[in-house]
Amino acid sequence: MKSQAIGADGFQNTHQPKRHELAKFSIDQVAFILEKVRIIWESLLLAFTYKQSMSTVLEAVSSRITKDILIFKG
Numbered sequence: 001m002k003s004q005a006i007g008a009d010g011f012q013n014t015h016q017p018k019r020h021e022l023a024k025f026s027i028d029q030v031a032f033i034l035e036k037v038r039i040i041w042e043s044l045l046l047a048f049t050y051k052q053s054m055s056t057v058l059e060a061v062s063s064r065i066t067k068d069i070l071i072f073k074g
Contacts, residue, residue: 011069030061 013019037057041050 011065027065034058034061 011023014023034057038054041053045053
C-alpha cells in the first residue's frame, strides 16, 4: 500500500490528466488492497484485534496520503 501511495508522486499536478489518472489509480489500488486485507483479517482475528489492526493500517495509509498532499501545498 505504501508503494501505491508513493506511486502517486505526492499527488502533485493532479489537474493534468495523466497525473490525475496516476493519483486515482494509486488510491484505487490502496482501496483494493485494503479490501483484500479486510476479507482475510476479518475472518481470522477476534473482533477487537481486527478493529484495532485495521484502525492502525487505515491511520498509516491516510497519514501518508495526507503528508504527501501537505508537502505539495507547503
